[in-house]
Amino acid sequence: MWRYIVKRIGHAIFVxxxxxxxxxxxxxAIPGGPVxxxxxxxxxxxxxxxxxxxxxxxxxxxxxxxxxxxDLLALDLGRSITSNEQVVTILVDAAPxxxxxxxxxxxxxxxxxIPAGVIGATRRNEPADYAATLAAFLGISxxxxxxxxxxxxxxxxxxxxLPIVGYTPMSAGVVPWLQSIILPAxxxxxxxxxxxxxxxxSSLIETLDEGYMRTAVxxxxxxxxxxxxxxxxxALIPVVTIAGIQLAIVLGGTVxxxxxxxxxxxxxxxxxxxxxxNYPVTQVTILLISGIFVSMNLIVDLAYTALDPRIRYGGxxx
Amino acid sequence: MAxxxxxxxxxxxxxxxxxxxxxxxxxxxxxxxxxxTSGGGGDDGGGEATDTAADDSGGETEETTAPPEDKQGGxxxxxxxxxxxxxxxxxxxxxxxxFQVAANIFNGLVTLNQxxxxxxxxxxxxxxxxxxxxxxxxxxxxxxxxxxxEFTAEDVRYTINRTIxxxxxxxxxxxxxxxxxxxxxxxxxxxxxxxxxxxxxxPALIYLTRGPGRAATIVSKxxxxxxxxxxxxxxxxxxxxxxxxxxxxGSELRLTAYDDYFETDDDGNAxxxxxxxxxxxxxxxxxxxxxxxxxxxxxxxxxPLQNVTQVEDASSVTKLEAPGxxxxxxxxxxxxxxxxxxxxxxxxxxxxxxDAFIETAYFGNALTAKGPINKATNWVWRDDKPNxxxxxxxxxxxMLSDAGADGASFSILTTQSSLRQAQAMRQQLNRxxxxxxxxxxxxxxYWARYEEGDYDVTxxxxxxxxxxxxxxxxxxxxxxxxNWVNYQSDDVHQLLEDQRRELDREERASILQELEDxxxxxxxxxxxxxxxxxxxxxxxxxxxxxxxxxxxxxxVYLND
Numbered sequence: 001m002w003r004y005i006v007k008r009i010g011h012a013i014f015v016x017x018x019x020x021x022x023x024x025x026x027x028x029a030i031p032g033g034p035v036x037x038x039x040x041x042x043x044x045x046x047x048x049x050x051x052x053x054x055x056x057x058x059x060x061x062x063x064x065x066x067x068x069x070x071d072l073l074a075l076d077l078g079r080s081i082t083s084n085e086q087v088v089t090i091l092v093d094a095a096p097x098x099x100x101x102x103x104x105x106x107x108x109x110x111x112x113x114i115p116a117g118v119i120g121a122t123r124r125n126e127p128a129d130y131a132a133t134l135a136a137f138l139g140i141s142x143x144x145x146x147x148x149x150x151x152x153x154x155x156x157x158x159x160x161x162l163p164i165v166g167y168t169p170m171s172a173g174v175v176p177w178l179q180s181i182i183l184p185a186x187x188x189x190x191x192x193x194x195x196x197x198x199x200x201x202s203s204l205i206e207t208l209d210e211g212y213m214r215t216a217v218x219x220x221x222x223x224x225x226x227x228x229x230x231x232x233x234x235a236l237i238p239v240v241t242i243a244g245i246q247l248a249i250v251l252g253g254t255v256x257x258x259x260x261x262x263x264x265x266x267x268x269x270x271x272x273x274x275x276x277x278n279y280p281v282t283q284v285t286i287l288l289i290s291g292i293f294v295s296m297n298l299i300v301d302l303a304y305t306a307l308d309p310r311i312r313y314g315g316x317x318x
Numbered sequence: 319m320a321x322x323x324x325x326x327x328x329x330x331x332x333x334x335x336x337x338x339x340x341x342x343x344x345x346x347x348x349x350x351x352x353x354x355t356s357g358g359g360g361d362d363g364g365g366e367a368t369d370t371a372a373d374d375s376g377g378e379t380e381e382t383t384a385p386p387e388d389k390q391g392g393x394x395x396x397x398x399x400x401x402x403x404x405x406x407x408x409x410x411x412x413x414x415x416x417f418q419v420a421a422n423i424f425n426g427l428v429t430l431n432q433x434x435x436x437x438x439x440x441x442x443x444x445x446x447x448x449x450x451x452x453x454x455x456x457x458x459x460x461x462x463x464x465x466x467x468e469f470t471a472e473d474v475r476y477t478i479n480r481t482i483x484x485x486x487x488x489x490x491x492x493x494x495x496x497x498x499x500x501x502x503x504x505x506x507x508x509x510x511x512x513x514x515x516x517x518x519x520x521p522a523l524i525y526l527t528r529g530p531g532r533a534a535t536i537v538s539k540x541x542x543x544x545x546x547x548x549x550x551x552x553x554x555x556x557x558x559x560x561x562x563x564x565x566x567x568g569s570e571l572r573l574t575a576y577d578d579y580f581e582t583d584d585d586g587n588a589x590x591x592x593x594x595x596x597x598x599x600x601x602x603x604x605x606x607x608x609x610x611x612x613x614x615x616x617x618x619x620x621x622p623l624q625n626v627t628q629v630e631d632a633s634s635v636t637k638l639e640a641p642g643x644x645x646x647x648x649x650x651x652x653x654x655x656x657x658x659x660x661x662x663x664x665x666x667x668x669x670x671x672x673d674a675f676i677e678t679a680y681f682g683n684a685l686t687a688k689g690p691i692n693k694a695t696n697w698v699w700r701d702d703k704p705n706x707x708x709x710x711x712x713x714x715x716x717m718l719s720d721a722g723a724d725g726a727s728f729s730i731l732t733t734q735s736s737l738r739q740a741q742a743m744r745q746q747l748n749r750x751x752x753x754x755x756x757x758x759x760x761x762x763x764y765w766a767r768y769e770e771g772d773y774d775v776t777x778x779x780x781x782x783x784x785x786x787x788x789x790x791x792x793x794x795x796x797x798x799x800x801n802w803v804n805y806q807s808d809d810v811h812q813l814l815e816d817q818r819r820e821l822d823r824e825e826r827a828s829i830l831q832e833l834e835d836x837x838x839x840x841x842x843x844x845x846x847x848x849x850x851x852x853x854x855x856x857x858x859x860x861x862x863x864x865x866x867x868x869x870x871x872x873x874v875y876l877n878d
Binding site: 046047079082090152166263268272277 | 397401402404405485486487489547548549551552566567568569570598599600601602604605608609611612613614615759760761762763766767
């Protein structure tokens with residue numbers, strides 16, 4: 001068991017190294033560097049050369065790569081090339097915004113998806129089911145970006161009840177904070193809800209047809225208990241799996257939604273830094289995001305062995 | 319017409335008349351912060367606004383309609399059409415949208431009026447001697463930086479020395495200044511400073527304006543030494559109407575009115591009227607217009623062309639429009655075949671229906687260009703420029719086929735931000751039997767490839783040219799830093815030299831016109847358009863003076 005854990009952690013570190021290396025060389029393989037974006041067209045070749053030297057971009061690639069890894073191990077994440085801010089500061093500012101949007105988005109999504117899925121499954125082929133299915137299809141086909149623009153026009157321009165630009169930190173009050181993220185969170189939450197609704201519905205329909213459900217009917221178990229205790233518990237297992245996998249969709253959605261609502265979160269930081277060839281920011285942001293995914297996977301893998309004794313991993317004799 | 323020689327007297331301040339100024343703007347060229355690399359471009363121009371008459375009697379401030387007593391104060395929410403305002407350190411700024419902000423935090427020695435006349439800013443008066451190569455400035459007394467330290471002639475010396483010695487992007491603008499420590503900048507006393515150029519330097523004043531000038535936009539030595547250059551670029555300290563309260567790059571820049579700002583309106587009321595300004599970068603076109611309509615922002619510094627109709631239709635919003643001080647053309651790389659041939663370039667120019675191009679590419683928000691000189695530079699503009707490049711597809715196609723270039727295949731290099739123009743161009747060229755595709759790259763890649771000559775054609779030009787000089791000077795000299803079409807003409811090279819030395823304005827105009835004729839006929843670019851400058855405000859925003867290339871906010875107030 002311990003050997004397995006050590007092996008999994010080693011594997012995770014290897015993946016992170018691979019990501020770091022790929023990002024490092026990948027970025028530099030794209031033509032165009034950061035210097036011209038910073039200095040503009042007016043800069044003289046001498047100014048360009050001296051800034052390149054200052055940033056260490058005139059060094060051979062292997063040297064730059066060595067410096068990059070050394071700095072990374074020393075947890076020196078460097079400064080943004082364009083604004084000179086510490087990369088750590090940028091991420092510490094940006095990450096809570098993204099997590100707030102994603103977190104509220106997921107909560108909203110689940111709050112909509114599970115009831116909608118249950119309605120769809122229990123009132124199959126009734127108007128309520130058609131409505132839920134149609135809404136889910138719309139949600140799947142509309143990207144978060146587009147939902148965001150629609151929400152901004154509806155709640156900002158027409159109803160004029162919610163702000164559509166910027167982020168208010170929670171320190172300014174929970175209500176203003178919630179007002180500033182409710183639209184972006186809805187924009188990422190709805191497409192997420194659509195996927196979960198469909199899974200909830202089909203999984204519940206399948207479960208309701210199981211033999212043990214008929215047994216429950218025969219035993220005279222009440223319909224509510226049947227649905228919420230016997231059926232739901234079993235039907236939720238694939239839903240939880242999907243809900244987890246779909247988190248990637250939520251994080252992907254925040255990238256575009258942050259741009260629509262002008263919120264400087266991780267997604268917008270990443271996109272801007274790539275466009276400006278802001279190497280330090282791009283590298284660290286990608287490492288942070290992949291770090292989150294890698295550690296989530298690690299935790300899930302380790303949790304399986306703890307939660308379900310039937311799950312055993314290789315290397316141990318049965 | 320009287321002859322308009324730029325005499326020392328005419329150059330001396332504080333108010334230079336419009337005609338002299340436009341002549342001056344020329345040699346300096348406010349122009350071409352070209353590229354405005356990322357962030358949506360920074361061209362602009364005038365617009366409806368309050369009256370701003372810089373009368374000849376020497377008023378030092380612009381006339382502005384003072385707001386009613388109870389309308390003063392309030393915080394303006396402004397949207398900037400860019401992902402972030404990365405640098406506010408004047409000589410380092412290379413993006414128009416950034417100095418539109420910086421010009422609200424800093425002052426130059428001089429500044430521009432709405433009609434492009436020059437007026438005193440930190441200099442209250444100046445004298446030009448030595449045939450135009452010596453400028454002596456009489457500085458305002460009692461001006462303080464936002465950190466409380468006093469502004470003196472030493473700050474001018476420090477600023478100019480820093481611009482040059484740190485090789486900032488603005489340094490080339492002062493390349494003809496004598497060495498700073500060897501007569502270039504002489505501090506006569508606390509409030510008198512003299513600049514000495516190596517030769518007559520009529521355009522010098524333009525480089526010294528706040529905003530587009532940037533070479534001598536006065537920075538605070540104390541603040542730079544205290545916080546370091548990096549931090550200074552984010553939260554700078556100047557002498558301007560607003561001071562930086564906080565700046566989260568990419569998120570929000572909060573400016574607060576500087577209580578001790580020296581300038582007042584005509585009635586003696588303190589400027590700025592506002593309590594503060596919050597600038598939010600909004601890079602998404604639909605979002606900035608929605609935010610304007612919803613009232614999340616009061617002012618948008620630019621409006622994306624595709625959203626102009628939405629702005630025009632919104633009852634709560636007023637569009638600000640002015641003719642642009644820019645030009646765009648199809649740059650054809652003469653190192654690549656078939657563009658080495660003048661006949662082929664001319665044929666291609668004739669195949670482009672510029673009116674249709676403008677309708678598609680700019681939603682009609684541009685003026686047709688026959689040559690690179692824009693209409694805002696009145697003194698050198700002609701309505702009757704040569705029509706060599708005028709649209710005539712039939713003749714163009716015949717010329718192509720005579721040159722053996724009919725059906726030629728090539729690609730238009732473009733970025734996302736000018737993709738629409740590229741598509742409109744492809745449509746025009748393919749209609750003429752050419753086989754053209756589009757190659758879209760990111761802006762960093764674009765600039766790298768454009769500069770290295772790794773492209774066939776691209777749509778290029780100068781985003782802000784209050785005088786023809788700077789962009790033409792940089793684009794068309796044989797070794798010009800922006801001569802990426804590799805255009806080699808001895809005549810044009812010489813004419814560019816000549817017009818810089820010519821102090822007589824009419825003479826200079828005629829040299830520039832001869833130069834333009836030569837360019838139209840040589841076709842280094844197929845000239846396309848002068849794009850209009852568009853911004854927008856909500857109706858409650860009053861007092862905005864729309865100076866070309868600038869977004870000054872000190873006279874703005876909210877009339878809720």
